Amino acid sequence: MKKIALFYTFFLILSCSFHAAAQKDPKAKTVLDAMSKKFQEMNGFTANFDFTFQDASGTSDRQSGEISVKGEKYRLKLPDQEIFNDGKTVWTFIQSDNYKEVTINDASQMEGELTPSNIYRIYESGYSYKLMGEKQFQGKTAQVVELLAEKSNAPFEQVKLMIDKSNSSLLGWEMFDGQGGVFSYTFQNLKLDSSIPPSHFVFDVKQYPGIEVIDLR
Template sequence: MKRLSIVLLIFLSIFSIIEVSAQKDPKAKSILDGMSQKFQSMQGFTASFDFTYSDQAGTSDRQSGDISVKGNQYRLKLPEQEIFNDGKTVWTLIETPTYKEVTINDVSQMEGELTPSNIYKMYESGFNYVLLADKSFQGKQVNVVELNAEKPNAPFQKVLLMIDKSTKDLLGWEMFDGQGGSFSYAFKNLKADSSIPDSYFVFDPKKYSGVEIIDLR
């Protein structure tokens, strides 16, 4: 009986090792590393994008916008909203026909959120990952990598990354919050651009007359 218990313990130990190693799929990591290196080599890019949101109740929203990214800086433009992030400060501008306001936060206050700049390295901590079957996305063949949060209270429990098989560009991603909400982004006209000045990612109140400033720092 004791011998049987030892054999069972060894078997369970081996199974646990296999299960743990499978959480970090080496094939997926190779693709993710290639995507991250491609992003760093561009030293900046611009793109247009489509954004779609849906929730468990059936509510959905679809918008299009423009994005510029340089290192950990980004500027995101939507029809009535614009986000400036210079790597230290985040300005969120809401501009409608009836009012204008900008909310200011430190980047540290936004910790844990997925952004256009950290999406390229988010897999490095807090997530397990696995390579799924290839698919066609925007007319291109892509590797699909699934990230799963290690913690049950993470803002997003699952993220799917669509990575161009030939160029290693990140063409889009889908995020799931675990409560029925899903957010998807699809890049279009992605172009490398390392000449974007740092000032482009800083909100200048002089260019927006009549805007109400709400500083939450």
């Protein structure tokens, strides 16, 4: 009986701990809702960004790129690849001096992934969240909100958003894969641009004769 009582107590503690961890901090929600509203009001923007990946051993890689976002659409340009997403189709374009390739997926196949367009509303389902406090980030006072995945099979178990306290703009975010890997994104030179045409988010295969097409739709 004593062993059963101890097991029950242990189970109860675990249940209570999980429930506490899964809570959604109302203060954090206020910050997140303001960030999401700010994104919707922008109706399109362009920016430069820095991307850093660090694995469990401490080895890191850093790249800079350009990004355009409008609603569900985005275009992401890195030195070795470019990703186009028009909300329905995703094209991943890779080219070198003597080789060109594009992989095509349905946007629905990317569900669950964190993207430049859904990072603003990722907190709405699948994550608990809490306000961690404030820190200086890019010379600005940022409110740090931590998101914790509610399911073990989530692509990232933890996400930290850095949100400008003065105007609710998203300054950057960090994603933790649960295996020691950390992905960091930082926006720079963000400019509002509501005039970005739909064609900007579409990859035109016809412009690249001889390109290898890998269609996974």
